[in-house]
Amino acid sequence: MKERFAWAKGARLLHGDAGVQANLQRALSGAPFRIGGEGALEAGEGEFETLTSGSSGAARRIVRSMPSWIASFSVNARLFGIGQGARVAVLGGLEQSLALYAAVEALHLGADVLVLGHLPAQAQARALDGVDVLWASPAQLRLLLAQVEMPRLGRVIVGGSKLDDGLRAALVGAAVSEFYGAAEASFITLAGAGMPFASVGAPYPEVDLAVRGGEVWLRSPYTFIRYAGADAGQARWQDGWLSVGEMGRIQGGLLYLSGRAGRMVTVADHNVFPEEIEARIMGMAGVRQAAVLPRRDSLRGVHLVAVCQGDALREAAILAQLRAEMGALKAPKSVIWRADWPCLPSGKTDLRALQLQVDPTWP
Secondary structure: OOOOOOOOOOOOEEEOOHHHHHHHHHHOOOOOOOOOOOOOOOOOOOEEEEEOOOOOOOOOEEEEEHHHHHHHHHHHHHHHOOOOOOEEEEOOOOOOHHHHHHHHHHHHHOOEEEEOOOOOHHHHHHHHOOEEEEEEOHHHHHHHHOOOOOOOEEEEEEOOOOOOHHHHHHOOOOEEEEEEEEOOOEEEEEEOOOOOOOOOOEEOOOOEEEEEOOEEEEEOOOOOOEEOOOOOOOOEEEOOEEEOOEEEEEEOOEEEEEEEHHHOEEEOOEEEOHHHHHHHHHOOOOEEEEEEEEEEEOOOEEEEEEEEEEOHHHHHHHHHHHHHHHHHHHOOOEEEEOOOOOEOOOOOEOHHHHHHHHOOOOO
């Protein structure tokens, strides 16, 4: 029989409503399951379904084997001390792949779990005080720290997007472990102390990496089986290697990402990755959130627009700094400021909603 998820003896759900309790009991029963999403369950024996973040479109359903997650449980038990007696918290809902993984892993290993996605920031902060391990995305952390002071934490495991300088500084006092991964691939790299900030780290244990034609490919025991439903998805298989559409390079054994191939735009015949520019903006004073999106341009074909949340009085300085650092071609031509910020259930920015504001005719 295939290895299944199981609720370990002594593991407890310390915080979570009745729906969370029921969903975790279902997930840890060993039977096929899915939390969230629509359509008939396609997972078979020893399998389950989870959802992608949907940052560039609707969330996709993916089918995984339970052993593909269990294979990394023992690795994280060793790396992060997750096991009997540990208190593990998640800020997202269980329909999100990151939160579901963290909760299932902790209970499978015998730890105690707090699922806090449904709570307001003040209640989250009280529940988090003294937690051993917190799993969160940068977007979730920014939302929390915009409303409360940093709670006392042992370790923060961050995934979903790159940490910016300001958020990293706000996490002082906690051990920060940053990983790069995808719902289709789980863990790909892990960043450690002393590694260059621009990199996303070295390969996670048992992951092989290769870059072919600028595209990142991986081989590991943690990958998904297939997409479910009618959506064919973006990930591609080739001779046992998987690509999730990221472009990048390997240098000194570390992976450096340029951005998603699906977000790349061509400005005056030059390929530009918006993620690179977003990372620069997020490191600037006065910016809480940032996204860079294309707008049609009769002269260049396309130019870029930054959408930001923060101090609008910083606009001239931000644009001048981007032009100086990145050149007039890459630098956004203008900034749209928003008091609110559209987010997906995963906590990631809703890029489709912002694109409608920047240029509703795109693509």
